[in-house]
Amino acid sequence: MAAVLGPRGLSPLIVGALVAACSWTRFDDVSEDAPVLLLEKPDGVGSGFGSSVALAVAGGNHRLFVGAAPGNNGGAEFELGGGQGASKDAARGGHCDEGCTLAKTAAAMPKATLEGQPRTLCFAEGWGAGGIQVQCEAGEAAFLSSLAAPAGVQVDEPGKQLSIVAQRPKRGAPNQPVGELSPVVAAGATSLANGPGAAWFYPAGSQQPTALDAGTVGPTYGAALTVFEAKGQLFIAVGEPGASRVHVFDDTGALARCLSSSAAGFGRTLGSGPVTADDASDELLVATDAEVHVIAGATFEGAASPACQEVAPIVALKCRSTGDLDGCGGSEFGAALAVADLDQNGDGEVLVGAPGMDVREESGAGAVFVFDVAKEHPDWVLETRFISSAESGDRLGTALAVVPQDDRDIFVAGAPGNGKAAVFYCSKLLPSSKRGARCN
Amino acid sequence: MARVASRTLIWLVGLLLLVGLLQAPEGAHAQAGKAVSAKKLELIRDRMERGQALFVAGDFAGAAKVFESGHAEQPYAAFLFNAGVCYQKLGQVDPALQKFRDYLAADPNAPDAAKVRGRIAALEATKGTPPPVVDAGADDGGEQDGGDAGADAAPPPPPPALGVDNAESMKSLALIETDPPGAAIKLYARSTESAPPFKLGGQNPGWQEVTKAQSPANLTLEVGSYHVVVEPYLDFKACDAAVEVKRAKVFHFRANLSQGEFMSFLRVAGNVIGAYVFIDDDRRARPPWGITPHGELVSSGKHTLLVEAPGFEPYYQKLDLGRGEQKELEVKLVRVGHGYVRVDGNAPELKVSIDEKPAGVWRSGEAPLAVKADAGKHKLTITSSGYKTYEEVVTVPAGQVLPLHADMVKKYPRGAAWTQAVIGAVFVGAGVFFGIQSDNLHEELENDRKAGVLDEDDERVKRGRLFAIGANAGYAIGGILGAFATYNFIKDPLPESSAVKGKPVEFNDPRKQRPTARLRAPSRVALPEPRTRRQQQFTLGLTPGLQGFSIGGRF
Numbered sequence: 001m002a003a004v005l006g007p008r009g010l011s012p013l014i015v016g017a018l019v020a021a022c023s024w025t026r027f028d029d030v031s032e033d034a035p036v037l038l039l040e041k042p043d044g045v046g047s048g049f050g051s052s053v054a055l056a057v058a059g060g061n062h063r064l065f066v067g068a069a070p071g072n073n074g075g076a077e078f079e080l081g082g083g084q085g086a087s088k089d090a091a092r093g094g095h096c097d098e099g100c101t102l103a104k105t106a107a108a109m110p111k112a113t114l115e116g117q118p119r120t121l122c123f124a125e126g127w128g129a130g131g132i133q134v135q136c137e138a139g140e141a142a143f144l145s146s147l148a149a150p151a152g153v154q155v156d157e158p159g160k161q162l163s164i165v166a167q168r169p170k171r172g173a174p175n176q177p178v179g180e181l182s183p184v185v186a187a188g189a190t191s192l193a194n195g196p197g198a199a200w201f202y203p204a205g206s207q208q209p210t211a212l213d214a215g216t217v218g219p220t221y222g223a224a225l226t227v228f229e230a231k232g233q234l235f236i237a238v239g240e241p242g243a244s245r246v247h248v249f250d251d252t253g254a255l256a257r258c259l260s261s262s263a264a265g266f267g268r269t270l271g272s273g274p275v276t277a278d279d280a281s282d283e284l285l286v287a288t289d290a291e292v293h294v295i296a297g298a299t300f301e302g303a304a305s306p307a308c309q310e311v312a313p314i315v316a317l318k319c320r321s322t323g324d325l326d327g328c329g330g331s332e333f334g335a336a337l338a339v340a341d342l343d344q345n346g347d348g349e350v351l352v353g354a355p356g357m358d359v360r361e362e363s364g365a366g367a368v369f370v371f372d373v374a375k376e377h378p379d380w381v382l383e384t385r386f387i388s389s390a391e392s393g394d395r396l397g398t399a400l401a402v403v404p405q406d407d408r409d410i411f412v413a414g415a416p417g418n419g420k421a422a423v424f425y426c427s428k429l430l431p432s433s434k435r436g437a438r439c440n
Numbered sequence: 441m442a443r444v445a446s447r448t449l450i451w452l453v454g455l456l457l458l459v460g461l462l463q464a465p466e467g468a469h470a471q472a473g474k475a476v477s478a479k480k481l482e483l484i485r486d487r488m489e490r491g492q493a494l495f496v497a498g499d500f501a502g503a504a505k506v507f508e509s510g511h512a513e514q515p516y517a518a519f520l521f522n523a524g525v526c527y528q529k530l531g532q533v534d535p536a537l538q539k540f541r542d543y544l545a546a547d548p549n550a551p552d553a554a555k556v557r558g559r560i561a562a563l564e565a566t567k568g569t570p571p572p573v574v575d576a577g578a579d580d581g582g583e584q585d586g587g588d589a590g591a592d593a594a595p596p597p598p599p600p601a602l603g604v605d606n607a608e609s610m611k612s613l614a615l616i617e618t619d620p621p622g623a624a625i626k627l628y629a630r631s632t633e634s635a636p637p638f639k640l641g642g643q644n645p646g647w648q649e650v651t652k653a654q655s656p657a658n659l660t661l662e663v664g665s666y667h668v669v670v671e672p673y674l675d676f677k678a679c680d681a682a683v684e685v686k687r688a689k690v691f692h693f694r695a696n697l698s699q700g701e702f703m704s705f706l707r708v709a710g711n712v713i714g715a716y717v718f719i720d721d722d723r724r725a726r727p728p729w730g731i732t733p734h735g736e737l738v739s740s741g742k743h744t745l746l747v748e749a750p751g752f753e754p755y756y757q758k759l760d761l762g763r764g765e766q767k768e769l770e771v772k773l774v775r776v777g778h779g780y781v782r783v784d785g786n787a788p789e790l791k792v793s794i795d796e797k798p799a800g801v802w803r804s805g806e807a808p809l810a811v812k813a814d815a816g817k818h819k820l821t822i823t824s825s826g827y828k829t830y831e832e833v834v835t836v837p838a839g840q841v842l843p844l845h846a847d848m849v850k851k852y853p854r855g856a857a858w859t860q861a862v863i864g865a866v867f868v869g870a871g872v873f874f875g876i877q878s879d880n881l882h883e884e885l886e887n888d889r890k891a892g893v894l895d896e897d898d899e900r901v902k903r904g905r906l907f908a909i910g911a912n913a914g915y916a917i918g919g920i921l922g923a924f925a926t927y928n929f930i931k932d933p934l935p936e937s938s939a940v941k942g943k944p945v946e947f948n949d950p951r952k953q954r955p956t957a958r959l960r961a962p963s964r965v966a967l968p969e970p971r972t973r974r975q976q977q978f979t980l981g982l983t984p985g986l987q988g989f990s991i992g993g994r995f
Contacts, residue, residue, distance in 0.1 A: 022878045024908035027901045030885045036895035088896075388888040389898040426892030439892060 033438045035426035036387055039066060041419045042090040044097070045074035050414030050421040053401040055080075056108035057169065058120045062403060063108075063137070064412055065095060065123040066421045070104040070161055073097050075125055078421075082406050083436075086423055094142060096126040100133045101156060105399065107166035107185050112136065113205045114145040124164045124185055127155040132164060132187060147185065150209045153198045155189045163188045167204075167227040167234065168273065169404075184251070186212070186236045188222025197221030199238040201253065212238055214247040214255055215306075220268075221247075228272030228282040230297040237284055239267030245308055246270065246286055248300060257300055258308035265289030273339020273348045275373040276314065283314065283373070285350060287334030292317040292352050294373050315378040317371050319354055322384055325367050327358035333369070338400040340409035343429035347374045349382070351411055353397025359390040366396030368413050372429070385413070385424050393417040407434060478736045481615070484514050485690040485707075485735065488613060491522060492688030496607050500529040517547035518613040518660040521556065522688065525605050528563065537563050543660075550660050551629065551650035552611075610688035611660045616668055617694040618655035623673035626652045627683075630665035638667035640680045655695070661685045668702075668764070670695045681764025691766050694737045702764030707735030708747060710771035715749035716951070722746055722756075728951075732771070740765065747771045750947035751779075751839030775839030779815050780947075784808040785846030785939075787824040794818050810841065822846045822937070830937035843942035849934050857928035864921030871914025878907035 041049040048069020056063045062082055067075035075095030080086040096102050102125060109122040114134060122136035122143075130146030137143070149155060155162045167183035186201035187209075199212040199222040214221065220242030227236050234251040244266035248257040260266070269292075271285035281297020293313035319328035336353030343349065350371040359365035367386040371378065386396055399414035403423070408430060414421050426439035487510025494503035504526035511519035524539030540560050544553060603609075616625055628638060628647045635646020647667060651659060655670070666683040676697035683691060694703045708717045709732055716728040720743055730736060732747065740763045747755040752773035761767055783792050783802055790802045794813050802809035815838035822830040827848040836842060881904035888894035 022875050022908035022911045024878075024905040024912070026882055027885070027905040027908065030882060030889055031894070031896055031898065031901040034894045034896040034898075035889060035892040038895045038897050383892075386893050387898075388885070388894045389900070422895060424892065428892065 035424070035438045037086055037088055037423040037425065038387065038389075039064075039078050039421040039423065040088050040090065041066075041421075042076045042093045044093060045076055045419075046072035047419065048072055048416040049074075049076075049419035051398055051416040052102065052104065052106040052125070053399045053412050053414045053421060054106040054108035054123055054125075054166075055401045055403050055412070056110045056121045056123065057404060058110035061121060063091070063121045064401065064403065064421075064423075065106055065108065065125060066412075066414065067096065067102045067106055067125055069102065069416055071101050073100050073102060073126070075102065075106075075123075077121075077123075080403055080412075080423060092137075092142070095123065095135055096128075096133055100126045100128045102126040103132075103162035103164045103187075105163045105165060107164040107187075108401075109134070109136075109166055109183055109185065110169065112183075114143070114207065119143055119145075124166070124187075127162050131155075132162070132185075145207075147187075147202055147207050148209060149187075149189075150198065150200045150211045153189060153200070159191060161190050161223075163190075163222065163225055165225045165227055168402075184227050184234060184236070186225045186227055186238075188212075188225045188238055190221065190223045191219040195219055197223065197240070199225060199236075199247075201227075201236050201249075203251070210253045212236060212247070212249045212253055212255075214238065214240070214249075214258070217247075218242045223268060224270040224287075226270040226272045226284070228284060228297070230281040230300040232280070233300075235300055237270050237272070237286075239270050239286070241265045241268035243267075244288070246284075248284075250304070254304065255306045256304040258306055259286070259295065259299075259311050260308040261286075261288065261293070261310055263288035263291060263293075266293075269334050269337050271337030271339060271350075273350075275339055275348045275350055277347060277374055279346075282339075285337045285339070286313075287337060287352075290318070290333065292334045292337060292350065294350065294378070315371075315373055317350060317352060317369070317373075317379055319357075319369070320381045322381070324360050324386065325357050325384055326361075327356065327363070328354075330356045330364075331367075332356040332397075336397055336400040336413075338402050338411060340402040340411050342370065342409055342411075342427040343372070343431075344408040344434065345374075347372075348409075349373075349429070351400050351402075353400050353413065355395035355398045355415075355417070357386075357397070359386045359394075359396075362390045362394070363392045364417065365390035365392060365394045366398070366413075366415055366417070368397045368400065368411070368424070370427070370429070383428055387415070387420070387422050391418055394420060396420070396422065478730065478734065480514060481690065481692055482733060482735060484510060484516065484613070487513065487519070488522075488688050488690050491519075491526075492607070492610050495522075495526060495529075495610060495688075500526040504530070504535075515546065516613050516658050516660070517543050517550065518611045518658075520546060521611045521660055525609050528559075529605055533563050533567055547660060549651055549653070551627065552660070552662055608663055608687055611662055612685045612687060612689040612691065614659045614661050614666075614668075614683060614685070614691040614693065616653070616655055616657050616659065617692075618670055618673070619694060619696050619698070620674070621655050623655045623676070623695070623697060624652065624671040625655050625657055626669045626671065627659060627661075628667040628669065630667075638680065638682065640669060640678060663687050668693060670697065670702075673697060676700065683764070683766075692735070692737060693764055695764075696739075701740065703737040704740040704761035704763065704765045704767060705735060706738045706743075706759070706761060707733065707766075707768045708745065708771060709733035709769070710747065710773060712749045712752060712771075712773045715747050715752070715771070715773060718746040718748075720744050735768070745769070747773060749773055750949045751776060775815070777815055777838060778812055779836040779838055779944075780810045780812055780841040781818075781820065781834060781836055782808040782810050782841050782843045783822065783846060784844075785822065785824075785848055787827050787846070787848040789824055790846055790848070791823045793821040793823075796821070808843070815839070820844070822848070822939070824848050826850055828934070828937040830939055832939065834941070837944040840944035840946060841948075842944050845940045845942070846937065847939060848937045852932045852934050854929060857925045860921045860928060861925035864918045864925055866918075867914045867921060868918030869914075871911045871918055873911075874907045874914055875911035878904050878911055881907060 046068035051069045052067040054065045062080040064078045064080050073096050076090035077092040079091040107124040112119045112122045119136035122134050124132050124134045126133050128146050131149045132147040134145045135142050164187045166185045184204050188199040190197040196217050197219055200209040217240055221240040223241055224239035236249045238247045244261045246259040246267040250256045266288045267286055269287035272282045275283045283297050284295040286293045294315050295311055295313050299311055319331050319333035331354040333354040334352055335355050338351040339348035341348050352369045355366040356364050357367040367384050369381050370383045372382050394415040395417035396413050396415035398416050401412045403410045410425050412423050487506055491503045491506035504523045507519045507523040520539045520543040524536045527536035540556050544556055627650050629650045631648040632646040638644050638647055664685055668683055669680040672678045677700050679695050679700050681702035692705045696703055715732040717730045717734055719729040740761045743759040745757045745759055753776055755771050755773055788804045792799045795818050799811040800809045813836045815836050817833050817835050820832055820834045827850055830846050881900045
């Protein structure tokens with residue numbers, strides 16, 4: 001090369017090389033306050049960390065529970081705070097350890113009255129000796145209690161899977177639980193041995209279960225639940241995906257509606273929240289094997305109608321491939337559903353987990369789709385979320401939890417395949433002036 | 441008996457007279473017995489003129505020696521007189537007296553014999569010694585002592601006063617020959633300035649006979665106008681020629697009696713010694729008439745003169761020589777407008793360029809390469825594989841050859857520099873690669889950050905950081921090696937190629953080339969032109985080698 005350049009031609013080369021030198025500190029800059037925070041799995045937590053997530057906000061705390069795989073034990077709490085300075089290290093461990101098996105989903109109770117005492121930052125996380133195990137904060141220690149199961153329901157039998165949900169806090173008052181003391185908690189247990197499933201709930205402030213009787217149901221009854229509001233009335237929806245039905249009960253436990261669909265798996269995952277401009281009612285989100293139907297809250301107004309009938313959704317959300325995402329066919333689109341106001345416009349965006357999605361050729365890395373049903377094109381994918389360090393089998397989107405911040409919502413997605421839970425702070429839907437350090 | 445004795449005495453006197461007649465010219469002009477060759481004549485002329493020049497310059501001792509050496513070469517009396525004057529100027533009376541006496545002894549009939557005797561007397565007077573008894577010829581006695589030795593002791597006349605000698609005091613030499621020799625010669629001198637030109641057989645008023653001799657003869661003459669007359673001889677008529685004598689010159693006359701006229705004398709000299717002179721031979725068909733400086737008798741009339749020398753433009757001149765005319769030409773030859781650079785060197789092969797144009801290749805063992813160029817400054821470039829290039833502006837001499845021996849210096853080895861450069865380039869290349877990778881990763885991370893999907897634990901952060909460090913390390917190591925390479929490329933402790941330029945030499949003279957066995961290469965250059973029509977020659981060479989000397993030959 002020097003022959004081409006000549007001896008004196010080397011100097012420009014050297015100067016050019018020095019000019020082109022790289023700064024390695026720029027990587028510190030780019031990774032500092034990254035928009036995605038991966039939570040550290042603490043020791044003692046079983047495999048499948050990130051299978052369930054639930055957030056309780058009370059007393060200025062934003063406490064996130066992250067559990068291991070259903071049927072396994074072990075979980076941890078993380079303090080996310082109200083801003084963007086979350087800690088990736090667990091604030092508390094020891095959830096659902098000895099004698100406890102974790103549920104498919106966990107329920108957060110910012111406040112609860114348990115055993116006659118008010119408790120805060122409680123999580124109904126699994127099945128223990130006395131029923132559903134609830135662990136609350138009690139200073140340095142933890143307060144454990146349980147919610148008894150209805151008679152005849154034995155969740156710890158092999159093949160049964162427990163799902164627990166709770167009434168979500170109202171928007172604008174994250175620290176205020178619904179009801180006087182504690183939210184409504186609903187639970188469902190499926191039976192894979194072809195026995196019928198079961199569903200029940202605990203009225204606010206009660207540790208006594210009330211059965212949710214939908215008549216003749218199949219073994220998938222209780223596979224998914226959600227608690228939502230419509231015109232000021234509380235409803236509990238229980239999915240029976242094997243029959244493509246969703247049973248909706250009122251706050252007394254009476255069957256109010258039965259929604260059916262020709263789509264397979266209708267009701268395999270349920271969610272709810274205000275996703276339209278209708279502030280009076282939440283919308284019900286029902287996942288089928290391939291879509292997510294958004295059903296208007298107005299559907300549940302009026303007199304009860306127990307007979308099952310098909311209801312046209314506002315929109316059917318579908319999986320979409322993007323430059324980074326592929327593999328909708330096996331994406332398990334709708335494995336987790338949540339509603340969060342990411343753009344701080346007052347209505348929520350629909351978050352749909354797709355843990356089987358391929359991310360940048362990483363098979364099954366998983367992703368979360370964001371839809372804004374209130375927009376002109378409600379079925380458009382507004383943005384997708386995944387973790388940049390996605391690995392095959394992460395299964396991000398298996399679980400979703402919304403984290404209300406001071407001015408907007410962020411969300412947490414579990415990726416239990418490789419034991420991860422990621423906090424997504426940023427959304428391009430949010431105005432740039434409100435994005436903060438992590439999102440600029 | 442008295443009559444017999446008287447007859448015998450008459451015969452003896454007659455015999456002596458006859459002998460005296462026959463011997464007199466020989467005695468008076470002792471060295472005139474045979475013709476002088478042109479080469480000898482040139483030698484004589486050189487001594488005469490050089491002595492004169494030294495005399496004029498005030499170097500009387502040097503002049504005396506030169507005149508004496510001239511006399512030793514050819515015993516012409518004029519040298520003796522001139523040497524005597526030099527000694528007189530030096531105040532060395534005895535040597536001066538001896539030279540003047542020798543002069544008179546060598547040429548007692550010299551036209552100025554009386555004056556010389558007076559000079560001797562004056563010199564002796566300066567010594568305070570009486571003049572010696574005159575033993576010379578009768579004409580001397582009359583002038584010098586005024587009477588016989590046995591006369592009454594009348595007081596001798598006072599010696600003539602010594603004059604002041606100057607350049608005009610130097611005598612010239614006139615060599616007069618006839619063909620056939622033996623003719624009687626008379627020399628007349630112009631006695632009055634207004635005398636009409638000498639006319640053969642005329643009264644010639646204003647002209648006075650100063651001497652006579654028999655050819656061939658040499659006469660010592662002082663400055664003046666003379667006329668030489670060859671008397672009728674055998675069946676030949678008389679002939680004559682005018683002689684204008686200048687100081688300290690040598691004149692050569694030859695009368696061709698069969699043609700009845702004196703030949704002209706032509707001498708060609710000039711700024712080039714050794715130039716070839718051709719007379720009436722423009723085509724150079726005959727050997728040269730002479731080599732400058734050269735003087736020789738030529739027939740009178742019109743002639744064409746050609747003077748040439750290697751490295752000079754030929755000189756042509758037409759001449760019209762009068763009878764007995766002594767013509768001296770100073771020819772100024774002008775150098776030709778080109779010259780040669782003769783190149784050899786210490787490298788196996790030299791490629792020579794003049795003014796950026798290839799001029800030839802010289803290889804070791806061959807004769808030096810002669811490169812022709814216009815006289816003046818030229819850019820000379822000599823290259824050789826593996827050697828540093830020699831480049832210099834040289835001045836090509838006009839009409840001469842500039843010997844130039846190139847002392848080529850090998851290029852400094854650059855192996856280390858190349859190694860460092862290559863390794864440095866590899867490191868820089870690796871740095872570039874890592875830098876690109878780092879940039880790509882950073883760009884990906886930036887994009888992910890903007891998309892809101894970047895997590896803090898993304899392993900690309902660590903990888904990108906390592907790539908950046910690797911890139912910088914590559915640049916740094918490459919830069920250091922590059923700096924070393926640059927230094928080693930620039931570093932050159934060896935001197936530049938140079939050349940030793942010799943003193944310009946003359947062009948090769950083809951007339952002097954002969955097949956000869958030599959121990960060394962000829963000093964003259966085998967120029968390209970002669971080389972093209974070079975005939976095969978056998979040369980014997982004695983060359984030094986590793987095992988000693990070897991003798992070889994080649995055609």
